[in-house]
Amino acid sequence: MRIKDVLKDDYRTIIREIPKTEIHLHIEGLASVDTIWSLKEKHNITLPGIKTKTDISKRFKVKNLDDFIDLFLNVIQNCFRTENDLDFLIQDTRDYLKRNNIFYAEIFFAPSKFVMNGFSFADMMNHLDNGAQLIQKEDNREIKFLIDVSRGFGPENAMNNLNLTLKNRKPSILGIGLGGAESKGPASDYKKVFKKARTHGLKVLAHAGEDVGPESIWSALKDLKVSRIGHGISAKFDPKLEQYLAKKQIPLEICPMSNIFTGKYATSYKNHPIRHFFDNGLYVTVNSDDPTIFGAELDDEYYNLLTNNIFSLEEIFLLMKNNLYATFLSDKEKTEHWKQMKQIMDKCFT
Numbered sequence: 001m002r003i004k005d006v007l008k009d010d011y012r013t014i015i016r017e018i019p020k021t022e023i024h025l026h027i028e029g030l031a032s033v034d035t036i037w038s039l040k041e042k043h044n045i046t047l048p049g050i051k052t053k054t055d056i057s058k059r060f061k062v063k064n065l066d067d068f069i070d071l072f073l074n075v076i077q078n079c080f081r082t083e084n085d086l087d088f089l090i091q092d093t094r095d096y097l098k099r100n101n102i103f104y105a106e107i108f109f110a111p112s113k114f115v116m117n118g119f120s121f122a123d124m125m126n127h128l129d130n131g132a133q134l135i136q137k138e139d140n141r142e143i144k145f146l147i148d149v150s151r152g153f154g155p156e157n158a159m160n161n162l163n164l165t166l167k168n169r170k171p172s173i174l175g176i177g178l179g180g181a182e183s184k185g186p187a188s189d190y191k192k193v194f195k196k197a198r199t200h201g202l203k204v205l206a207h208a209g210e211d212v213g214p215e216s217i218w219s220a221l222k223d224l225k226v227s228r229i230g231h232g233i234s235a236k237f238d239p240k241l242e243q244y245l246a247k248k249q250i251p252l253e254i255c256p257m258s259n260i261f262t263g264k265y266a267t268s269y270k271n272h273p274i275r276h277f278f279d280n281g282l283y284v285t286v287n288s289d290d291p292t293i294f295g296a297e298l299d300d301e302y303y304n305l306l307t308n309n310i311f312s313l314e315e316i317f318l319l320m321k322n323n324l325y326a327t328f329l330s331d332k333e334k335t336e337h338w339k340q341m342k343q344i345m346d347k348c349f350t
């Protein structure tokens with residue numbers, strides 16, 4: 001196969017034109033400058049150092065992890081004051097999916113802080129589920145939610161989030177994830193929560209190996225029995241784990257720019273272990289994590305991997321296929337979607 005000459009300078013268009021899936025992103029990480037400005041005005045919120053929309057834009061250009069945490073906690077999360085405000089995030093999600101031509105996404109939502117601030121879990125789920133239905137009806141794109149029970153506030157809080165999820169089950173809720181600060185505690189602390197979730201037929205996932213070594217990934221696999229690993233990049237330090245992941249074909253939800261940004265196990269596309277994993281037969285997928293905050297959306301990630309010569313276009317297409325097959329869609333749906341994706345991909349080659 002040879003890429004058509006006419007397309008060689010037009011990778012952005014090619015990537016945009018392929019209908020895609022995404023399996024690792026956080027809805028709070030889709031909040032736009034417009035949303036934060038609208039919420040600030042709506043609730044008359046005073047944000048230190050922020051007088052205009054341009055000030056918010058500047059604050060969104062985070063340079064390090066401290067900036068990121070400050071933006072997330074003091075600006076973004078601080079502006080959500082009622083359950084209705086989640087509708088703004090639904091609009092941001094719609095725009096994001098359209099911009100990146102994503103027809104199906106599995107999206108994390110972390111309720112802990114909202115619940116602590118007195119939000120009704122049931123109301124929040126209604127807004128999210130209605131949002132998913134709206135996107136399906138008007139845009140013909142599908143979103144599913146994964147409730148991030150959160151590692152940052154301990155197992156009791158996580159169990160509370162699970163119980164709330166079970167009490168308020170919606171068609172758009174697929175399961176739970178363990179996100180938040182990995183260094184705050186081992187996955188094994190959440191064994192009971194995850195066992196209960198699995199017993200009730202929920203899908204289970206965890207961030208692991210993003211900020212802590214391979215032992216964190218082992219624990220997510222063995223103690224929580226997750227079906228995919230969020231990030232998983234510290235697996236590069238444990239050949240036995242790499243072999244295990246390759247043998248079992250457990251998908252790694254890799255988010256290159258997010259990893260480069262936090263800088264723990266990669267500082268550039270060139271030294272990111274994604275290529276090493278790919279070459280060693282691990283199941284690699286590409287995702288954006290918190291696109292508006294890290295400044296790289298899904299299409300940017302594929303584009304950057306391509307233009308940094310980490311992957312060829314054929315390999316990028318394979319990664320897109322991997323992403324589709326790592327979703328929780330049915331086998332029949334995957335086959336149908338893959339047929340459509342492949343038709344468009346094939347047009348790029350002579």
Ligand SMILES: [Zn+2]
Binds near residue numbers: 179207
């Ligand atoms: Zn994440």
